[in-house]
Amino acid sequence: MFKPALAAVLVASCCSVYADDIEHISIYANRTATAQQDVLASVTVLEHDDIVARQASDLPALLAQLPGINLSRDGGRGQTSGVYIRGGNVGHTLVLIDGVRSGSATLGYKSLAMLPLELIQRIEVVRGPRAAWYGSDALAGVIAITTRRSNAVELNVNIGSYGQAGTDLSVSQHVEQLTLRASAGVSRADGFNVRKELDSDSDGYKQKFIKVAADYQTELGLWTAQADVNSGYYEFDTSYGNEDAADTFNRTYLLGWQQQLGRWQHQAQLSRNLDSEASYGPDSRSPFITARDEFNYQAQTSLSTSLTLLAGVNWYQEKVDRSSTPYEKTSRINRALFTGLHYQLNALKLEAALRRDLINQYGGQNTWQLAAGYQLTEQWLLRASRGTAFKTPSFNELYYPGYANPALKPQESVSDEIALRFVEQDFSAQLAWFDRDVTNLIQGVERAENVLLATISGVEFSVQQQWQQFSSNLAYTWLDTENKSSGLKLERRPKNTLNWRGSIVEDKWSAFVTVDYQSSTYQGMYASVANLGGFTLWGIGADYQLTPALTLRAKLENLFDKNYQTSAGYTTAGANVGISLRYSPG
Template identity: 30%
Template sequence: MQFPRHCLAVAALAVASSHISPSHASGPVAATDLDEVVVTASRTALTQDQTLAAVSVIDRERIERLRPPSLPALLRGLPGISLANNGGPGKSTSLYLRGTESDHVLVLVDGVKVGSATSGGAALQDIPVELVERVEIVRGPFSSLYGSEALGGVVQIFTRRPRGAFAPYLGVGAGSERTRSLSAGVAGRAGEGWYSLGAAHAETDGIDAYRGDPSRATPEPYLDRDRDGYRNSSATLQGGYRFGDHWDAEARLFRAQAHNEYDGSQNNEADNVQQVVAARLRYTADGPLTLVLNAGRSADLSDAYMDGVYSSTFDTRREVASLQADIGIGGGLLSAGVDWQGDEVDSTTVYTVDRRHNRALFAQWQQEIGDHALQASLRRDDNSQFGGRTTGSALWGWDFADALRLTASYGTAFKAPTFNELYFTGYGNPDLRPETSDSIELGLRGEHGRGGWAINAFQTEIDDLIAYDSRLVDDTHPYGQPNNIDRARIRGLELVGHATLAGWLLQANASWLDPRNDSHGASEGHVLPRRARRTARLEADRELGRFSIGATVNAAGTRFDDLANRKRMAGYATVDLRVGYALAPQWQLRLGTDNVFDRDYETAKFYRQPGRSWLLSLRYSGG
């Protein structure tokens, strides 16, 4: 189908309907309320209108309003984001940000880097949205602050925080495909301390996710006509305390255990664990100095089975630590520090090297001079596998009128090869170099009481992309090896807006993307796989006394599933509806219906997406 142009028009109209007003920045703030600041874009606390990067923030209020069934459903269609999902809830989900590769996005949970060091991806589908307080999405190259993987941007997920002295919550739900869910938690503050405890469980019978490949000349070996279910049990525990005027500390634990059924592979079941343990110690001096020590450990654990019989293990454990100093100097802010990361792989597959470490030094300067704002950063990474890599970025903002801010930026970034690409027996290539990029961006935005808007144009050029190279076939590697042989050139335009009109709360965005293979060869000029060149999303919500109503429209254009652009996936548009009723001030009954018109579409070739589905939920929010 053709991309539904009317959806782009609706999104653009909603953006244009918000007027412009001043958004003058007044310098870095020492704020701690995550509802008011963004920390991912600069590793320091800034109000959202102060940030010079392109940022999207989803707070708990918006999550409560949308009530998405999963974290990928919450992120779907946001500016710059394309998702590829292998068949519904709990299935493998890849996130492409601004047309870069799925492993070019750094994912943090409460400040700790998560994901698999073997495959390079983060299991977003296993992080329950019920335990999420806030998501910050920073688009653009940020290796100069975070190192490897922040080539396309950074997604940081914050788990639930206290919203009062004592705030319990409870949720139960039931829906189509025998979906059922339960969540509960409590958070609060007492004196100089705070705490948060939450748990969630969800399970579904799922759908028959894998269609199979009808073009095969022989019978499909991994086609199993059954429902592919999923269940997830998760918990989070965290707390903090302020020791006098200068010291405060926090500790966090998050764990999610999932069981997933799937088809299309030599295995059809997996038990997965995502875990994060983190601690932070902060010292704030009487003068303009803050020191922050962070330490954490994440785990991505996976056991695979075939019809209940154990098959393989791929476990990644990652340790991270950082020391950062923020020093106010002459009206500006200097941030400098050191990062350390160690990765370890434990698998039934033998890796010639199963651990590596990375050390880094970084520095950043933020300054405001009249109507101008500057942010410049430089970082040097020293990796035990490939040696050193230096990245840098510069961002500039100008409030040239009371209602307008112009921004411009340039940045370099890199992505380190994964353990599979480097060391997988019979396939890995230990001579791989990191993938590198150069990006430029120009933006314009404005805010006022009724709404705001932003438009961003960008270009990213990526060198030394890692791809399969048949020329490297030899006796040891009969199937070839990965090699640094590809290039890509990505251009894009994003239009984002929000407004309150006639009682309606509107959120809208539209993106135009041109992600091209720039390598010499058969795929030169082809569109990079699984990236939709046009996407749009519109949310509309309204309160009517005790009732609330809302709708979300998601639209995406044609995309391909292969480098040769032979496996085409048609464009689509879906509509989600929601209605709620306040039984009492603290009790909410909600009914959500997704894909109301039962559209048949794919985001990964041969894998179905759920048709029309519904979820009825009852929520209690105290405090």
């Protein structure tokens, strides 16, 4: 049965989420609101208070603190960052922003380096395939982001090392059935020189964003409209050509609707996403502008007290609107049907999902997901799952001159997971084993090629503990990857990763310590250094409530000024300080 408290929640990939009203709820794992401990998948949810408390410098740095995620950086904040979930490629993760499929059609993925952390209200990370619900790209996992939905006035200002400075403001207004919200912000940094052997300048960034949204409740349902605009500029160093700066411009527009009609809950969303990036130098400029129009509809009902059905349709068209080089083809359309069942009887839980995608370039793709869980005791849950996934090649991989390979096949995978979870009031832990076989994996430097087979397996262990005012979060991942054609490891995937965060919360202040460890990584046969050494980074931070409305926060990252790299040849930030002030009158 549907709970009335969820009637105001625009869930799954159809509408945005009222994250302030729910705690520890997974929205995207099964396209419906489900208590996190009841989801038969590995899910991490960060609400706004969690995000703020961690004081991460940017979104990639925040994600790198979570289980099963590795990060490679081509410099500092603003420069290209690669996020790898459970050993998958960067493009093996689907990024949803307010339920909208996001990313560049030419690159084949969403660049997260220039997505403002200040704009984010909630993050949900689903580790493991979700193509049976979302189609292409959800091969290794899903990162679902909900943008700011503040119910009060909030003003933030921050300064830090390397010339970092920024400010953002969120406001809202309620008028009977109408709710209006707006957020805006700017930030910048001088940065540091990310490749000293190429030039002597610092590589910084500038950014500004604005979001406006309206929700209107009527007898015909809850309607929402939203517009986001995010523009930026960043500098970089590269040995290819003389272009060393880029402008970015991203816009998203959406209309959403949801309504409860009898036993059926209906949701629909229409969206348009434009992704633009133009790199340039003294004598050249290379613009790439892609657009994606998308429509989602889903309906859900309870067939019995034990059985729930969800079904829907998904349509989207991707276009290369403008590029510095001509592409043989500039658009494609994806149409899909999906359905899923959830069954629960006493201690047994069963889930199944099936999706059929029709891509005008490749024809039909079928994906499925099966999961079973058994509640051994009130605290212990044993679960197992298997699922298939695929990713269509990007426009660059298929048509970019000099690199393209029109004969590329979609990447496909079969994934298994077995996990044991323990949950009680102040303590939770999970041990998960996962295994994935990827066929037709796309690799290559000079030309994109399908690799016959790549294998990825690993173990995740995570523990969250609360004892009075103390808390501790530990995440460890062991990863083993192999390109079966060459016998080499997959690039930039460390075998061992460990993240720990300990904190104390008192009446008016709190403090934390972080430790992040990563073992050595293989960088590839064409990298300047084939293997990078492992490293351990320490960080500390604190906040103090000056008044009920005013909070001061400070952090020190890379406490011992460790000299390390996650991408061969690219310098990373040394010891650096950040200070922020938050004003929220309630």
